[in-house]
Amino acid sequence: NFKKTSWEEEIGKGEVGVVPDCFISCLFNRKRPDVIATTNWLAPVIWEGTYNRPVLENYYKRLNITIGLAVICVPGKFSNQSLTDFIQSANKHFLFGYSVVFYFLLDIFSTLPPIALGPLRTFKVFLMVKSDIGKDFYFIYMNNLFDYIITHIQYEVNFLFVMNADQVFKDDFGVETLGKSVAQLSAWWYFKDGDTFPYERRLKSAAFIPFEEGDFYYHSAIFGGTVEEVLNLIREYQKGAIQDIKNQLSSTYEHHLNKYLLIKKPTKLLSPEYNWDPSFRTPPQIKCVKIAWQSKNV
Numbered sequence: 001n002f003k004k005t006s007w008e009e010e011i012g013k014g015e016v017g018v019v020p021d022c023f024i025s026c027l028f029n030r031k032r033p034d035v036i037a038t039t040n041w042l043a044p045v046i047w048e049g050t051y052n053r054p055v056l057e058n059y060y061k062r063l064n065i066t067i068g069l070a071v072i073c074v075p076g077k078f079s080n081q082s083l084t085d086f087i088q089s090a091n092k093h094f095l096f097g098y099s100v101v102f103y104f105l106l107d108i109f110s111t112l113p114p115i116a117l118g119p120l121r122t123f124k125v126f127l128m129v130k131s132d133i134g135k136d137f138y139f140i141y142m143n144n145l146f147d148y149i150i151t152h153i154q155y156e157v158n159f160l161f162v163m164n165a166d167q168v169f170k171d172d173f174g175v176e177t178l179g180k181s182v183a184q185l186s187a188w189w190y191f192k193d194g195d196t197f198p199y200e201r202r203l204k205s206a207a208f209i210p211f212e213e214g215d216f217y218y219h220s221a222i223f224g225g226t227v228e229e230v231l232n233l234i235r236e237y238q239k240g241a242i243q244d245i246k247n248q249l250s251s252t253y254e255h256h257l258n259k260y261l262l263i264k265k266p267t268k269l270l271s272p273e274y275n276w277d278p279s280f281r282t283p284p285q286i287k288c289v290k291i292a293w294q295s296k297n298v
Helices: 006-011 021-027 053-060 080-093 137-151 227-246 253-263
Strands: 066-072 099-106 121-127 159-164 167-169 181-185 218-226 268-270 291-293
Touching (some): 066 137, 099 137, 137 227, 137 253, 218 253
Parallel strands (some): 066 159, 181 268
16 A cells, blocks of 8 residues: 655666655755755765654665675784674664675685674675785775675675774664765864865876865775675776786775765765764764774774
8 A cells, every 4th residue: 555755656767775866855964054964966965863764764664675785804904803893783783674694705714703693684705815916905805896796796785885894883874874876974084174185196096186176085994885886986996906006006995985986976975973983082063973983903
């Protein structure tokens, strides 16, 4: 007896679960005059109090979607305990009530701690294959993730997030975060002037951004969206990283991520509430910390 609303009918014509731009204002950008709630390209910035979760839940519960979470375990930057904390907190708070698949890409299977997950949650472990091109961990990881998305993941999930393991979920990371291309604003740089953003400034790098350009500084700890968009990001990162290697340069994955998002604007931005460093003094704009960044582990 459920009758679709006009925006639900429109969604059904396109990608599963991606809310069309013409209906964004119905669900997001509720009044928060103390923060930027909409970008100049009209993408919502998700803060506590700016979205209508009951309406979103009402829609997504009918779609039978599955969300993937690929976990980046940087060697030397996390412990078994920190990975355990990440998994346990994600099991409790990451898209609770929805089907979720956790993907762990490890060079040694034995490094994965025991995992106990709740209903609708499962995990898969993939072995990482080293690259003949570059030695940077992120380059190797993204090459492997790209291959596993092509061969396995794209057939299993509707949305995919890629997250660093050195963070802990503190509150619900819900359906308000789903979108075609979802980027995380950096807690370190959101409240600072754009001229100070640590973009790649070397002209010869593929990640180069001039001083007069740039919208926000994005944190590489979280990126997500449709499987197609995640593949697009990784593909462009691979091209840029290989170009830098040929030019005998080395730029970080985060620099390439920021260059990609400058050119290909994200359709949804997660506020610093979704990745806050608890070692900072918490400003009044931060109403609810969704994820705490474990900077002491880095």
